[in-house]
Amino acid sequence: DTGVSQDPRHKITKRGQNVTFRCDPISEHNRLYWYRQTLGQGPEFLTYFQNEAQLEKSRLLSDRFSAERPKGSFSTLEIQRTEQGDSAMYLCASSLTVQNTEAFFGQGTRLTVV
Amino acid sequence: GDSVTQMEGPVTLSEEAFLTINCTYTATGYPSLFWYVQYPGEGLQLLLKATKADDKGSNKGFEATYRKETTSFHLEKGSVQVSDSAVYFCALSPGGATNKLIFGTGTLLAVQP
Numbered sequence: 622d623t624g625v626s627q628d629p630r631h632k633i634t635k636r637g638q639n640v641t642f643r644c645d646p647i648s649e650h651n652r653l654y655w656y657r658q659t660l661g662q663g664p665e666f667l668t669y670f671q672n673e674a675q676l677e678k679s680r681l682l683s684d685r686f687s688a689e690r691p692k693g694s695f696s697t698l699e700i701q702r703t704e705q706g707d708s709a710m711y712l713c714a715s716s717l718t719v720q721n722t723e724a725f726f727g728q729g730t731r732l733t734v735v
Numbered sequence: 736g737d738s739v740t741q742m743e744g745p746v747t748l749s750e751e752a753f754l755t756i757n758c759t760y761t762a763t764g765y766p767s768l769f770w771y772v773q774y775p776g777e778g779l780q781l782l783l784k785a786t787k788a789d790d791k792g793s794n795k796g797f798e799a800t801y802r803k804e805t806t807s808f809h810l811e812k813g814s815v816q817v818s819d820s821a822v823y824f825c826a827l828s829p830g831g832a833t834n835k836l837i838f839g840t841g842t843l844l845a846v847q848p
Contacts, residue, residue: 721784
């Protein structure tokens with residue numbers, strides 16, 4: 622297993638365009654998390670899935686953001702009508718369903734909105 | 736709400752120096768505490784964790800003790816190496832079912848030969 626992979630690694634888009642990111646978790650992990658990290662800050666929780674069910678969403682996740690995890694495998698995060706404030710690193714992590722277990726992070730997708 | 740405060744960086748040390756990175760937290764329940772590390776060009780990796788008061792997490796020569804009375808989880812290493820240069824994040828998991836993490840802002844450590 623190569624760990625958590627995210628695609629693309631970098632994305633530059635014009636304001637107002639839609640973008641979609643993909644995350645492939647470690648295969649046996651049934652939990653998947655999305656975080657956002659801006660420059661000089663730590664990652665901030667956005668949402669998480671238990672298998673295909675989205676169980677929690679942060680208030681940071683506005684109506685322009687939507688995440689899916691069909692069939693409980695890979696996940697996508699879509700941002701509609703991007704704004705400059707959406708520029709950030711978007712991180713995906715996966716874990717087993719065990720309390721306090723380690724979360725494994727991908728290298729992230731860096732989004733720049735121009 | 737729950738939060739984590741870390742000492743600001745960058746921290747610059749010479750090889751073999753002693754390292755301390757301070758971390759304090761605010762939480763309403765009984766959180767678990769973590770240190771994650773991000774080496775250049777890589778994703779976040781768990782360095783160590785502690786799940787209850789007075790627990791000590793340790794890994795690769797790094798240690799941190801969960802101090803409930805001071806709400807702290809300071810990271811220490813007795814002798815740093817150039818290869819320890821990275822960004823270190825303190826984090827808490829509030830407990831309950833989600834295992835979501837609340838991170839501090841990160842501390843950049845630069846170790847010079």
